[in-house]
Amino acid sequence: MKLSATAQKFVLHWGEMGTRWGVNRTVAQIHALLYLSQQPLTADDIVETLGVARSNVSNSLKELQSWKLVRITHVLGDRRDHFIALQDVWEIFRVIIEERKRREIDPTLTVLRECAIEGTQDSELDASVLERMQTVLDFLEMLSATYSDYQRLSPQTLQRFLQMGGKVARLLPANDKEPS
Known part of the structure; x- marks a missing residue:
């Protein structure tokens, strides 16, 4: 398969972006190549x-x-086996978010929940340290719950929601501190 200069630039950049996201460069380049390909490709x-x-x-x-x-x-x-990539950008985004949540956030939540329980019984653990652990747990649980709410949305609804997001953000105060 011969790639145009623009397609080469896209594939190379996708590989570079992948490394910044913790993905092997070749994995990301193959994904980009299959995404751009107009027909299934063999290894x-x-x-x-x-x-x-x-x-x-x-x-x-x-x-x-x-x-x-x-x-x-x-x-x-x-x-021979031929390979094709998902072609819908919204579906790609959904799958990546879902897999990252499953691989990274869910195991972290499990450990943080264990720490929250064990921390209340750990006499050597300073209360302020336990409070910081709880803050991280609360934050990740909020993100997880928000993800669960959004994952049920259709791509069209999610797109409208994201387009509306900036407008909603402009309606909120810039410095939204909770009262003491």
């Missing part, structure tokens, strides 16, 4: 296009499949 197509090792492509495709961003499809007359 060999990806190797040839990106110039990366076959083993790296195989591992990266497994990672993308575990994130539910890429799936296998088959082409009539070809026994």
